[in-house]
Amino acid sequence: MSSHWSDPRPLSPFTSIWRWHITMLTSILHRVSGVALYGGVMVMIAWLGAAAAGPQYYARLMGLMASWPGRLVLFGFTLALCFHLFNGVRHLIWDGGHGYDKKIASRSAWLAFILAFLLTLAIWTVAYKGLGLL
Amino acid sequence: MTIKPTPYKRITGLGASGGGTGHFIKQRVTALVLLVLVPLFLLQFLSSFTSGYDGVMAWLTTPFGALLTLFMLSAMIAHMRIGLGVVIEDYIGGAARALALMLNTFLCAALWVIALAALIKIYFGG
Numbered sequence: 001m002s003s004h005w006s007d008p009r010p011l012s013p014f015t016s017i018w019r020w021h022i023t024m025l026t027s028i029l030h031r032v033s034g035v036a037l038y039g040g041v042m043v044m045i046a047w048l049g050a051a052a053a054g055p056q057y058y059a060r061l062m063g064l065m066a067s068w069p070g071r072l073v074l075f076g077f078t079l080a081l082c083f084h085l086f087n088g089v090r091h092l093i094w095d096g097g098h099g100y101d102k103k104i105a106s107r108s109a110w111l112a113f114i115l116a117f118l119l120t121l122a123i124w125t126v127a128y129k130g131l132g133l134l
Numbered sequence: 135m136t137i138k139p140t141p142y143k144r145i146t147g148l149g150a151s152g153g154g155t156g157h158f159i160k161q162r163v164t165a166l167v168l169l170v171l172v173p174l175f176l177l178q179f180l181s182s183f184t185s186g187y188d189g190v191m192a193w194l195t196t197p198f199g200a201l202l203t204l205f206m207l208s209a210m211i212a213h214m215r216i217g218l219g220v221v222i223e224d225y226i227g228g229a230a231r232a233l234a235l236m237l238n239t240f241l242c243a244a245l246w247v248i249a250l251a252a253l254i255k256i257y258f259g260g
Contacts, residue, residue, distance in 0.1 A: 034217045041210050045249045048203070051190050052252035058187045085172060088165050095162060097137045123176065130184025 022109040030087045033080035040077040078123055083116035157216050164213040171206040178202065194256045207249045215242040 018024070050061040064070050090108050093099045099108055128134035182193035193199040215238060222234045 031221060034214070035221060037210075038214050038218055041207070041214060041245065044207065045245055045252070048194075048207075048249055048252040048256070051187070051194065052255040055187050058190075062186075081172070085169070089169065092162065092165060092169075123180065126180050127184060130180060 021106070022113075023105050026087055026090070026109040026112060029083060030091070033084040033087075036080045037077065037084060040081060043074075043077065075120070075124065079116060079120045082119040082123075083112065086112040086115045086119075157219070161213060161216045164209045164216075167209045168206070168213060171202065171209060175202055175206050191256060194253065200253055200257045204250065204253050208246060211242050211246045211249075215239065 047061060050057045065074055087109075090099065090112055093108075099105060125134065178193065178199060182189040182199070185192075194203065218238050219235055222231060222238060226234050
C-alpha cells in the first residue's frame with residue numbers, strides 16, 4: 001500500500017505516540033499469533049502427510065521437530081495457539097457487547113496472557129512426561 | 135454499554151460487495167467450533183502423539199480420531215483463510231491485493247485437500 005499512498009493527511013501515529021498498554025499488545029499479538037498459526041496448520045498437515053507416507057517419513061519429520069530449533073518453533077506455535085484461543089474468547093465476549101470497561105479489558109488481557117502461558121506449560125509437561133523426557 | 139443494532143435492511147445484501155457480514159459471521163462461527171474442537175483434539179492428540187508412530191496411526195484409524203482431526207483442520211483452514219484475508223486487505227493494495235487474496239484461497243484449498251487425502255489414506259490404508 002505504501003508505494004501507492006498519495007493521501008497527504010497524517011496517518012494515525014498509534015505505535016509511536018501512544019504509551020504502550022496491555023490491551024494494545026494483546027490486539028497486535030492476536031493478529032501476529034493468527035498469522036503465525038497459519039504456519040502451524042501447515043506443520044500439522046505436514047505431520048499428517050508424514051504419517052500417511054509411512055514410518056520412515058514420520059521418523060524423519062519427528063527428528064526435525066525434536067531438534068532444538070524444531071522444539072523452539074513448536075513451543076512458539078503452542079504459545080501462539082493458546083494465546084489466540086484465550087484472546088479469541090475475549091473477542092467473542094466483546095462481540096456480545098460485554099467487557100469493554102477499561103479496567104476489565106486490561107484485566108482480561110492479563111488473564112489471557114497468564115492462561116496462555118499456563119496452558120502451554122501444561123501441554124509441554126504432559127508431552128514431555130508422555131515421551132519420558134521428564 | 136448499549137448496543138445499537140444495525141437495521142436489518144442494511145445487513146441483507148446491500149453495499150458494493152453485495153454483502154459484508156458473511157465473513158464476519160463465518161469467522162465467529164468457526165471460532166466457536168474451534169473453541170470446542172481444539173481442547174478435545176489436544177486431549178486426544180497428546181496421548182497418541184507420545185506413543186509414537188504406532189500410537190498416532192492407531193488413533194487416526196478410529197472414526198472419532200479421524201473425524202475430529204478432519205473437522206478441526208477444516209474449521210482452522212476456513213478461519214485462517216478469512217483471518218489472513220483481513221490482514222492482506224489491511225496491508226496490501228492494488229493488483230497485489232487481488233493476487234495475494236487468490237493465493238491465500240488456493241493455499242487454503244490445497245492444504246485442506248492434502249489433509250483430507252492424508253486422513254483417507256491413513257484411515258483406509260493404515
